[in-house]
Amino acid sequence: MQYQAPVDDMMFLIKDVFNLEQRFKGIADFADFDSELYAAILEEAGKFSTNVLQPINRSGDEEGCQYDDGVVTTPKGFKEAYQAYVEGGWQSLTANPQYGGQGLPKALHVLVEEMFYATNTSFCLYGSLTAGAYHLLQAHADDATKDKYLPKLISGEWSGSMCLTEAHAGSDLGILKTKAEPQEDGSYKLSGSKIFITGGEHDMADNIIHLVLARLPDAPAGPKGISLFLVPKFMVNDDGSIGERNAIRCGSIEHKMGIKASSTCVMNMDNATGFIIDGPHQGLRCMFTMMNLERLSIGLQGIGLGEMSYQQAFDYANERLQGRAEGVEGTAPIIRHGDVQRMLKTMQCYTQAGRALAVWLGAWLDEAFHSTDDAVIAKAQNMAALLTPVAKAFFTDIGYEVCTIGQQVFGGHGYVREWGMEQHVRDARIAQIYEGTNGIQALDLIGRKIVANKGAFLSELLTDMRVDIEGFSDSAQKSLLIEQLNGLEDLSYKVVENFSDDHDKQQYIACDYLHFMALSLYAYLWLKMAEAGQDSKRESMEFYFKRLLPRAYGLKKSIENELGL
Amino acid sequence: MQYQAPVDDMMFLIKDVFNLEQRFKGIADFADFDSELYAAILEEAGKFSTNVLQPINRSGDEEGCQYDDGVVTTPKGFKEAYQAYVEGGWQSLTANPQYGGQGLPKALHVLVEEMFYATNTSFCLYGSLTAGAYHLLQAHADDATKDKYLPKLISGEWSGSMCLTEAHAGSDLGILKTKAEPQEDGSYKLSGSKIFITGGEHDMADNIIHLVLARLPDAPAGPKGISLFLVPKFMVNDDGSIGERNAIRCGSIEHKMGIKASSTCVMNMDNATGFIIDGPHQGLRCMFTMMNLERLSIGLQGIGLGEMSYQQAFDYANERLQGRAEGVEGTAPIIRHGDVQRMLKTMQCYTQAGRALAVWLGAWLDEAFHSTDDAVIAKAQNMAALLTPVAKAFFTDIGYEVCTIGQQVFGGHGYVREWGMEQHVRDARIAQIYEGTNGIQALDLIGRKIVANKGAFLSELLTDMRVDIEGFSDSAQKSLLIEQLNGLEDLSYKVVENFSDDHDKQQYIACDYLHFMALSLYAYLWLKMAEAGQDSKRESMEFYFKRLLPRAYGLKKSIENELGL
Structure with missing residues (x-):
């Protein structure tokens, strides 16, 4: 099954949902904001994913890297693909133009990263670490060091x-x-x-x-x-x-x-x-400035693999014939069965909301790095700080879950290596662990991003969201969303007020709290997408509110029980 | 890390929680019920697991089976282990004594199966399929066929x-x-x-x-x-x-x-x-009579691997030093961190409740196969029919989740093959798929086991449980449990009354319904264990009600939303 880059859905986010052109108007670095160019870049990234990365994904998994006396050999085709990656300029999208970078927004780059992770996570990691290194040097090295190392790192000639x-x-x-x-x-x-x-x-x-x-x-x-x-x-x-x-x-x-x-x-x-x-x-101060970008990148591994697994499961469900269904003569494609539909919709709703959160967070990072307005920068830094652990941990927890569901859609064929569905699960699993385990992300969220600022970052975010929601058309889901965000705020303030010094309690609830917040943000993003989109977005939004958001109720209850609320 | 067979916890279930000696009093086949013998069998099974099965588990995974022109070679040591398995009589525990079986209760055998799956799932499967075959022949073959094939299948000489x-x-x-x-x-x-x-x-x-x-x-x-x-x-x-x-x-x-x-x-x-x-x-009628045993067996794969993963994660968490904790000089073992404790308790609570459900279900199967009282048989058949899909699907869904948590406790060391934690995840994953996917189990539950009998099986079960609960000491959890079971009953009857013919709706809610029921049953089993057990059981029970049962609230809400309730 060939990967289909979801370019339309991606441009829908850039243009209709977040209207980034408008949002970036005051930023000189993005003065040449050009939706058509961005769409063209995404199209090209999609072709690169499909033509170069995907064909060596399974063979790369089978062959693996080989070690011999200090030398590591990558699987067949990786060297050539890497050459094409460097020549295509894919390493340098967001890097500083002064050193050969293309200076494009992170809010665009997250979508490219998603595609590359979707089609070849192993390959994508080499470039992700290179980007981590050059962003770190851009921020902290002296000029001589930058001149010496940055151009070759940014081009990808060196990793x-x-x-x-x-x-x-x-x-x-x-x-x-x-x-x-x-x-x-x-x-x-x-x-x-x-x-x-x-x-x-x-x-x-x-x-x-x-x-x-x-x-x-x-x-x-x-x-x-x-x-x-x-x-x-x-x-x-x-x-x-x-x-x-x-x-x-x-x-x-x-x-x-x-x-x-x-x-x-x-x-x-x-x-x-x-x-x-x-x-x-x-050392640690330097690392911390880089962490947001790296953690978001790893989060995208979850989104990308989830999208890939979804596309394959959707195709398979349309082709695989098992059982009867109303209105179908003979054996029906399994997509006609309600349980399979539930699985596919779950995969889709989580993945698309995650993608929206990635673009949203990417835009905050862009403002933090590129704005010249101190107030904008300060706020953007706060929002990026708050949302990054949520994105890293939730994207990857859900990415693993989504890949597992995709494998389930294939039945026994999902468990054999031939179809590749089990590789997605194995590849997705590491993203919950590296770049700070998801437990560490959750502690970072509740400790440094909520309690340490007494909920101020969250308040800032909620204020923005509420202004936005005010403009949404009235619906049952809008009321539910308002209630959900009030619940998030209340619970967060109770943690700040009563458990600021109780690190044990913070630890006990951290992971559930992160998931609870993420599910609440996804509800907002789904309603926002439904407002901006077509019927299909409205249907997905309704499914999300009906079937997936309720998970947050259980989490809230679990947290309240732990805190004795 | 060497597997420690949880024999004490197992005997606690047989004696204190379910008092099987009392329960089996009317069954002639179990007239020689002997707790000491059963404990000795479990001890021996534990030794076999630790000494024979565990040592070839990881090497078996690395080596795999080899195929050459119609011949399949098992990994090194498997032939010898199989010989020891046959000689130890492990294949024949529950088989008919007329053909060389030992006629022991299934309620005991589930515990042996759990140990074998825990230490070597791949190995255990060969015997599980052999048992499936001979139970099927015991039930449906003519005498000549039985005489010819059963003794060698029951001994394990043939598989x-x-x-x-x-x-x-x-x-x-x-x-x-x-x-x-x-x-x-x-x-x-x-x-x-x-x-x-x-x-x-x-x-x-x-x-x-x-x-x-x-x-x-x-x-x-x-x-x-x-x-x-x-x-x-x-x-x-x-x-x-x-x-x-x-x-x-x-x-x-x-x-x-x-x-x-x-x-x-x-x-x-x-x-x-x-x-x-x-x-x-x-053909299908014959298969159906066997399915309960086979499905329960596969469920035990989830429990066993969950227990194995828990034991390793618990040990590792006590040894691995990272971060500070109150009252610890220098670096603390990670078990001192609340988030790690939450993970370990989650693993333990799910696994021990699953084990209890397995023994409970095993006892119904024993009555169904061995009682001579038609009323007892009829009821036991109903209960086994109702609980089997719950056990198969929930044990294995949760087994996969528990193994994934165990891997997470190990951080990066959980992702490399060396420690074996990732093998548990990979081995556990298949149990959600084979022997009827968990989606099929959920449809079986809601369609054949709830709707088809208009909720009668569930009513029978709830009646028993309520009598039992009446005798429990008063507590907040007892009230919660009563409420939880009322909620399960109400929801089930609404499905029966309003959606008996709506197969689509049944499909949409089937998996959530199965998990909702299982979490409700686990609440009952935890309270039952706390009533019969020591302080540690009470603590686990409290954790279950506080942190894990709330998951059921989200599922209930999701189902109600789907049904428009």
Whole structure:
């Protein structure tokens, strides 16, 4: 089954639902906002997904990455696809034009990322880490470093990796042990071992620029003693040419449940040469500025794989004949059975609402990075901070669920590898774990994004939403939505008022709270899409309110029980 | 991590919660009911699980079954384990003593099955299919056939397979095409191709007895034209010795997401010799008598893998150090974090309630098979009919969810193959699909088990439960439970009264209804366990009512919305 890029639905979001042209009017960087260009980019991204990425997705899963004495070989076809990816300019969409980037909005890029994750999650991860690296350098490196590294990272000629996790330090980075010794020439010698490094080694790019968290000899204990270093696989000469091999080497790769064509590396440093970014002990601060983009990107893995699984399940349900149905002579396609319809509609409603939230969040990120108005920036930063953990965790929890439903539609054929439905499930599963587990996202949401600002971010968001909702036509769903948002607000304030210092209680409810909030936001987005869209959107909206939103009632009750409310 | 058979919890169910000795008093077949013997059997089953099955579980997954020109080779160690399984008498626990069985209660056997599934699901499936075959022959074959085949199937020297599915006929068996031509000697020649045949071919037993659904030349169309045939891999001579190879051959095996050490075969018959069981066109009727046992067995796969995943996650959470916690110097074990506790308690509460439901259902099956009192048999049959689809679907949906949570507790280490947590997820996933997809279970529940008898089975069950609940000590949870069961009853009667002929509506709500009922039954079982047990059971019960039962509220609302109530 060939992937069909949902370009119409995507442009519907950009134009009709969020009217980004209007919204970005005050931003000079987006002065050349051009819907037709954006649609053309999405069309091209769709072709790239279908023609280049999808054909090597299953073979990549079967073959996996191979490790031999420090060298990692990607599956057949990956090198050529990566070359085409670089030549097509797909690495540089949102990067700074000063260094060769295209300066396009994140609100557009999320849709491209969705397509690439949909058709080849393993492949997509290499570029995602490269983008993480260059955005981080854009924000924190000095000019000389930027000039030296950014153009090749932005083009994709070189790739990037983020070396954070150590065997004993995953969610708790504060206890990491990798050491960095200052040298007389201003560089550092790094020693230590990192694990779970996505794209830490591979054969697709000429060089790999590792961004490594480590401790200086005089570093204070804990998270405040972590510094960030740029450690190239090959040293880069002053003229930009590639120099000698640096002492950072891949010790092995992991054998995993999925994303088998993505190399997950143990990276060993033995006096590897590194260069400090943004001064001593600034490591975690630097990482935090990047996290929103990376976390949203991983969220899109959930949306993309959910869309892919949906398209295949929908096609299969139309073709597979089992059982009888009214008005069908002989055996009916299984889509005629109500339970199958319920499954398909569930997949579709979750995926499309997620896509809308991604564009919405992308637009806040665009304002945060590109606006010159301090008030706009401050608000956009708050909204991005609030919505990012929701997007990362809910997109991926639901992505896994949606892929599991898609597999179920195929029955036994969903369990055999041949049809590819089980690969989506295996590939989707990691997104709930890496880039901060979804438990960590939930703690981030309730602790840093709700309690720490006493609910101010949420209030800001709800105020906007309520103004918007005021303009919606009256309906039973509108009343339900107003009630739902009031419930979200009340519950959040009760947490702020009564449990600000009770970290245990916050932990007990964190995941349920995140899901409860996400389901409430999806209700808003569905009504907003129904207002802007055709009958099919209205039908989906009705299904969402009827069948999926009720999940939020159970979550609310569970939270209230835990809090004794 | 070595599996710890939860024998104490199991004996707590047999003795304290359900008091099976008392319950089985009127059944002559269980006159020698002996709690100490049962505990000893469970201890031995635990040792077999830990010493024989668990050690070849991960290697079996890595190696998988190999196919070469019709021959299937099981992974290293499987043949020896199977030999030990046969010699240990593990195949024959519930079988008829007349043919060498041990005649033990199903209510005990479910616990043994749980352990075997927990430690090696792939291995366990071969025996499960053999049991399916011999129970079917016990019920429907003539004496000569029983004498010839049962002793070797019951001992496990020969294994069994159930050949139902064809490429175009899965959930809809009525359209299957395999043909059976009557021969002058009273036998039949079968031709056709079956797919997804678990244990259809392997190298562990001397013979394989296939039970095959096929059509006679004069068969009516649809499900009423299906007959059942015994088709041995090797013909069996009158003296019981093995004769010539029959024309049923394995054409290939599937490459699957999980249960990789279980062979899933395409079985081709080209004029294979078969013997009809129970006369023409009785095939589906025969299968239906077996389905309860097979479906419960597959349900136990969910419970077993959930327990295994829980034990590993619990151990890991006690050992893995990340983050701070009050009262802990330095880095705390992650079990000290509330979100991890929530995950572990969720796993435990679902798994233990499932185990209780399995024993409860097992006892009904025992009464149905072994009582001599017609009233007891009739009621037990009704209860088994009602509870079986709930057990199969909910145990396996929740088993998959629980294994996914267990994997999450491990973070990135849960995603790599090394720790085995991801194998549980992959192995658990199939149980939602085979032996009737969980969607089919839900339709069976609402259509055949609720609507068809106008809610009579449910009423019978609720009447019993209410008498029982009357004796429980007063508590907030008792009131909630009474309310919950009233809600279940009301909703069920509304479906019976208003939607008996509306198959679409039944389909739309079927899965949510099944989960809603299961969560309600689990609430009853938790209160029942808390009444009979220690403080730890009370704590778990409170957690269940506080955090997990609320899920049922959302489901109820979703169903009511769909029905316009």
